[in-house]
Structures are given as structure tokens and as C-alpha cells.
Amino acid sequence: MEGTGMDAADNDLKHEIAALRKELEQLNNHRFIRIQNSVPRLIGFQFLRGLALGLGTVVGASVLVSIVGYFLAQIDFLPIIGDWAASIAEQIGEEIREEPDTGR
Numbered sequence: 001m002e003g004t005g006m007d008a009a010d011n012d013l014k015h016e017i018a019a020l021r022k023e024l025e026q027l028n029n030h031r032f033i034r035i036q037n038s039v040p041r042l043i044g045f046q047f048l049r050g051l052a053l054g055l056g057t058v059v060g061a062s063v064l065v066s067i068v069g070y071f072l073a074q075i076d077f078l079p080i081i082g083d084w085a086a087s088i089a090e091q092i093g094e095e096i097r098e099e100p101d102t103g104r
Helices: 002-028 031-037 039-074 078-098
Strands: none
Touching: 031 039
């Protein structure tokens, strides 16, 4: 009786191992794994990936800054801020001209 239980367990184990081998073979045949197994392919893939990342970052940032700049240019209160900054700079200039020379 125990012999049949062990045979069934061995049979199940053999089926599991066969299924695992089949899955492993499918994974090894996958395109991504084939790229990873070749150093020149891996270097080329990573180089192209880096180029795409860099180009996407530059284009995305350019578009974002352009959109933000366009909307900020449409706001009317920005010249007020510019005038305010100019008056502050003028006051600072006057203070510097009025300050007596201390001989430093």
C-alpha cells in the first residue's frame, strides 16, 4: 500500500519537474532573455534606451516650460511685479549713492 503512495508522489514530482523544465525553456527563448544573454546586444539595447530617455526628458521639459511660459505671459499682473522689482532696485541704488564714504 505504501509503495503505490510513493509511486504516485514520484509520478507527481516527475510531472512537476517536466512542467518546470518546459516553463524554463519558454523563459529562455523569450526575446528579453536572449538580449540579456549577449553582451553586445545588452550594451546596444541600454544605449538606445538611454538615448530615448534623454530625448524624452528634453522634449517633455521643453514642452512643459513652453506651456508654463505661455500661460504666465497671459497673466496681466506680471508687469506690476516687474515695476515693483524696478522700484526696489532704484531705492537700493539711491541708498548706495547717499551712503557716506567711510574710507574702507
